[in-house]
Amino acid sequence: MEEQRSVFDIAHPEAGKELYDVVIVGGGPAGASAAMYAARGRLKTLVVDKAPNSGALAITHKIANYPGVRGEVTGLELLERMRWQAADFGAVFVHATVQGVYVEGGAKEVFTPDAVYRGRTLIVATGAMDRGRKLPGEERFEGRGVSYCATCDAAFYQGAEVAVLGDNEEALEESLVLTKFAAKVHLVIPGKQILGVPEGEALPEKPNLEYHFQTRPVEVIGGDSVEGVVVRRPDGGQTTIAASGVFLYLSGSRPSTEFLRGALPLTPEGYLVADEGMETPVPGVFAAGDVRRSPVKQAVIAAADGALAAISADRFINNRPKLVAQR
Numbered sequence: 479m480e481e482q483r484s485v486f487d488i489a490h491p492e493a494g495k496e497l498y499d500v501v502i503v504g505g506g507p508a509g510a511s512a513a514m515y516a517a518r519g520r521l522k523t524l525v526v527d528k529a530p531n532s533g534a535l536a537i538t539h540k541i542a543n544y545p546g547v548r549g550e551v552t553g554l555e556l557l558e559r560m561r562w563q564a565a566d567f568g569a570v571f572v573h574a575t576v577q578g579v580y581v582e583g584g585a586k587e588v589f590t591p592d593a594v595y596r597g598r599t600l601i602v603a604t605g606a607m608d609r610g611r612k613l614p615g616e617e618r619f620e621g622r623g624v625s626y627c628a629t630c631d632a633a634f635y636q637g638a639e640v641a642v643l644g645d646n647e648e649a650l651e652e653s654l655v656l657t658k659f660a661a662k663v664h665l666v667i668p669g670k671q672i673l674g675v676p677e678g679e680a681l682p683e684k685p686n687l688e689y690h691f692q693t694r695p696v697e698v699i700g701g702d703s704v705e706g707v708v709v710r711r712p713d714g715g716q717t718t719i720a721a722s723g724v725f726l727y728l729s730g731s732r733p734s735t736e737f738l739r740g741a742l743p744l745t746p747e748g749y750l751v752a753d754e755g756m757e758t759p760v761p762g763v764f765a766a767g768d769v770r771r772s773p774v775k776q777a778v779i780a781a782a783d784g785a786l787a788a789i790s791a792d793r794f795i796n797n798r799p800k801l802v803a804q805r
């Protein structure tokens with residue numbers, strides 16, 4: 479059955495060469511719904527997602543309040559249906575981390591480690607699973623051993639011992655990238671499982687990869703550069719994992735907008751603000767779902783936001799008046 483494959487398994491090597499009508503960052507219910515509306519409206523549509531199994535809906539075990547879906551399904555099942563529906567209308571999905579955007583020009587640019595994607599409009603649908611607080615020592619060693627992108631920085635750690643801190647699929651994937659360079663990779667996981675990896679599913683085995691479950695990172699330590707991470711073990715005892723590089727992918731409940739800083743206005747909490755048509759103060763840039771300052775965070779609301787954002791993007795591209803409520 480097609481739904482057993484992910485839309486992200488389809489390769490699109492030329493995606494970086496195209497100019498899309500709509501580039502959507504985030505493939506949760508907001509992004510997938512936007513993609514479905516945009517693609518069905520014959521807009522050339524691209525969705526970029528960094529960890530398709532780790533968004534808020536993807537990690538929801540059972541969802542029973544999504545209209546039209548009777549009984550209980552897992553969040554990921556529901557999400558895959560939405561994504562395939564969008565893909566059936568022509569939307570393209572790529573798996574990549576967006577690290578920055580440029581929204582001043584006619585074409586909006588979306589930067590990932592391997593490619594720059596370009597769209598006439600941009601929809602930000604990255605959810606709200608970022609961390610609030612930094613770890614002690616993290617800020618001090620940023621750029622001197624603390625990194626947020628193994629894909630970008632792994633080559634600097636050839637033969638070294640490194641630690642990856644995270645509880646999600648992205649942390650796992652980035653650890654696997656690091657195993658190709660580092661002598662030893664410690665994946666430090668605060669909980670009992672990796673979000674997005676079903677319980678009981680076998681984790682990849684590599685001779686130089688060690689999993690540390692139920693181990694909480696406490697502090698990044700070092701002198702001129704990183705020397706290790708202090709962690710709390712399941713028995714409550716503290717110990718230090720030696721590492722010259724520390725890669726952070728911990729989840730929380732703050733809007734995922736770090737990559738937008740300086741490019742788009744954010745609230746003090748980091749949310750995007752959008753009008754009733756989901757347009758941000760920057761023309762042609764839209765926000766949808768949990769990343770938007772909104773009173774309720776639910777899958778159905780994220781999906782509705784995505785639909786509105788896509789309709790607004792269509793109007794923007796075709797020079798039609800903005801969406802407004804009837805007077």
Ligand SMILES: Cc1cc2nc3c(=O)[nH]c(=O)nc-3n(C[C@H](O)[C@H](O)[C@H](O)COP(=O)(O)OP(=O)(O)OC[C@H]3O[C@@H](n4cnc5c(N)ncnc54)[C@H](O)[C@@H]3O)c2cc1C
Nearest residue numbers: 504506507508528529533534535576605767768776777780
């Ligand atoms: C445990 C839990 C249970 C819930 N239960 C329910 C429920 O029963 N019913 C309900 O209606 N709602 C529920 N919710 C809320 C619902 O899941 C969210 O409101 C909804 O998923 C928000 O959709 P979204 O698309 O905005 O964000 P998300 O679903 O979080 O998707 C965001 C996507 O953006 C991607 N992304 C983030 N940053 C980047 C980046 N820099 N580059 C590329 N991609 C990026 C992520 O990988 C992710 O796939 C629950 C939430 C949680 C956490």
